[in-house]
Amino acid sequence: MSDLTPFDEITRTLPPLSPFQALWNEALELPTAAYPHGFDVLDIGRTAFDCLPEAEKPAALDALFYAYWEAEQDRKTRAFHAAGGAL
DSSP states (O other), X not given: OOOOOHHHHHHTTXXXXXXXXXXXXXXXXXXXXXXXXXXXXXXXXHHHHHHSOGGGHHHHHHHHXXXXXXHHHHHHHHHHHHTTOOO
């Protein structure tokens, strides 16, 4: 018999939310409510990053660098396929 609640059972395999992700989600709520027709994503990212404790900022930068890398690789792959290339 498991001591986990049904919620814990469902969410136990999900990756933990990083401090940057948590602050990003918080920072996203404000402009979403204030500007439902659009806003600058850089404002959200800078707000979230600025709110991080100094000790968390290196890990957040690492996550941003990896996210950029993944997006750049995806962009190159899509451009390759759009140009008629095949893998």
